[in-house]
Amino acid sequence: MPTFQVGIPRALYIHIPFCATRCYYCDFNTYTFHKELSKVYLSALGKEMEWYVQGLSEKPTLDTIFIGGGTPSILSAESLAYLFNLLHHHFSVSNRTELTVECNPGTVDQEKLEVMRSAGVNRLSFGVQAMQDSLLESIGRVHKSDDVRHSLDLARQTGVQNINLDLIFALPGQTLEQWQQTLETVIRLSPEHISTYNLTLAHGTQFYDLWENGNLKLADNDLEAEMYQYAITRLTDADYQHYEISNFSRPKYEPRHNLVYWNNQAYFGLGAGACGYIDGYRYTNLRGVKEYITEVRQGTPISSQEKLVGRARKAETLMLGLRKLAGISQEAYQQCFGEPIDAEFGAAVEQFKNQDLLQWTENRLHLTPKGLMVADQIFLEFT
Ligand SMILES: C[S@@+](CC[C@H](N)C(=O)[O-])C[C@H]1O[C@@H](n2cnc3c(N)ncnc32)[C@H](O)[C@@H]1O
Numbered sequence: 001m002p003t004f005q006v007g008i009p010r011a012l013y014i015h016i017p018f019c020a021t022r023c024y025y026c027d028f029n030t031y032t033f034h035k036e037l038s039k040v041y042l043s044a045l046g047k048e049m050e051w052y053v054q055g056l057s058e059k060p061t062l063d064t065i066f067i068g069g070g071t072p073s074i075l076s077a078e079s080l081a082y083l084f085n086l087l088h089h090h091f092s093v094s095n096r097t098e099l100t101v102e103c104n105p106g107t108v109d110q111e112k113l114e115v116m117r118s119a120g121v122n123r124l125s126f127g128v129q130a131m132q133d134s135l136l137e138s139i140g141r142v143h144k145s146d147d148v149r150h151s152l153d154l155a156r157q158t159g160v161q162n163i164n165l166d167l168i169f170a171l172p173g174q175t176l177e178q179w180q181q182t183l184e185t186v187i188r189l190s191p192e193h194i195s196t197y198n199l200t201l202a203h204g205t206q207f208y209d210l211w212e213n214g215n216l217k218l219a220d221n222d223l224e225a226e227m228y229q230y231a232i233t234r235l236t237d238a239d240y241q242h243y244e245i246s247n248f249s250r251p252k253y254e255p256r257h258n259l260v261y262w263n264n265q266a267y268f269g270l271g272a273g274a275c276g277y278i279d280g281y282r283y284t285n286l287r288g289v290k291e292y293i294t295e296v297r298q299g300t301p302i303s304s305q306e307k308l309v310g311r312a313r314k315a316e317t318l319m320l321g322l323r324k325l326a327g328i329s330q331e332a333y334q335q336c337f338g339e340p341i342d343a344e345f346g347a348a349v350e351q352f353k354n355q356d357l358l359q360w361t362e363n364r365l366h367l368t369p370k371g372l373m374v375a376d377q378i379f380l381e382f383t
């Protein structure tokens with residue numbers, strides 16, 4: 001089955017660029033929450049939806065929707081209801097659609113969760129990061145570990161059966177024991193999916209400034225590798241399948257939306273700073289909330305777009321595919337590009353095979369356990 005098709009997207013990302021405060025490590029496109037501004041923003045989102053569906057004979061059918069941020073769950077129950085009305089008005093959403101909302105622990109209540117459930121939300125993703133209050137405070141999180149337990153209980157009581165918890169390792173000052181304890185606590189909470197991200201030190205964040213001035217000590221490479229390896233072993237032991245570099249799921253709970261990205265398929269991207277991929281074009285919207293609102297009133301808020309062709313498109317497809325532990329199918333690649341992977345990347349693939357970093361299994365090229373540890377360095381060679 002070909003997997004890299006473009007065309008009318010069947011997936012949608014909506015960006016909600018508001019948070020209570022900015023975490024010290026975060027460089028996502030997000031701003032301090034203002035209720036009134038958020039209402040104007042949602043109405044602009046409605047205009048953007050209209051722009052995409054105008055002239056179509058029927059509403060686009062969506063298989064997956066991801067409402068991310070920022071903190072979508074910071075919106076009031078009333079605003080969430082308004083957003084879901086817009087969604088259902090412009091797109092065809094059924095009970096087969098995977099509909100995920102990103103939430104911060106401590107920002108959901110029964111009313112919001114019921115609005116989400118009745119609008120078809122069937123998956124929640126909580127940013128947990130760590131389970132020690134001191135560590136959470138030291139990275140600028142507003143929530144405490146008890147908020148995680150409480151929000152999860154509420155979500156389960158409302159009937160949400162598919163929950164992801166995001167964790168970050170190699171945080172400044174985090175010990176291996178703290179990471180192990182976070183994993184144990186999270187495993188006991190029994191989410192269907194767990195994401196474990198290695199801390200990225202991004203330019204423009206508070207952590208970056210502290211580090212640049214010599215006031216922040218980062219984890220060394222050995223500790224980072226040990227934490228990652230520990231997570232793989234422990235989560236696999238606890239029956240989570242390691243299916244992507246940073247992602248683990250219970251059987252049958254791999255999120256279909258993320259697979260759209262890794263299979264290089266088309267998706268609508270709506271909202272300030274959102275990216276989308278339609279008809280082979282990757283595009284990005286204006287990042288500023290006010291600029292986005294102004295532009296949407298006059299047409300499209302797209303600020304840049306690029307059609308990836310030739311080696312760049314092949315490299316992107318290869319790198320996204322290699323993020324999955326099952327790797328990339330030679331057959332699907334060949335159907336998409338009319339040539340095997342080796343035609344463009346033969347020398348690099350051969351070199352990584354000899355170093356035991358890449359391997360072919362049943363006509364799929366994938367990272368080896370050793371390759372997983374240095375995936376970013378491998379990907380650099382393909383660009
Ligand atoms: C789009 S973010 C926002 C989710 C939500 N607002 C929250 O923080 O609870 C999704 C996830 O990316 C991860 N993340 C954000 N910044 C990161 C960084 N600098 N390094 C590693 N992971 C990061 C966090 O685990 C976060 O939960």
Ligand code: SF4
Pocket residue numbers: 018019020021022023026027028030069070071104127
């Ligand atoms: S809550 Fe999430 S999106 Fe908002 S600043 Fe923190 S990590 Fe970034």
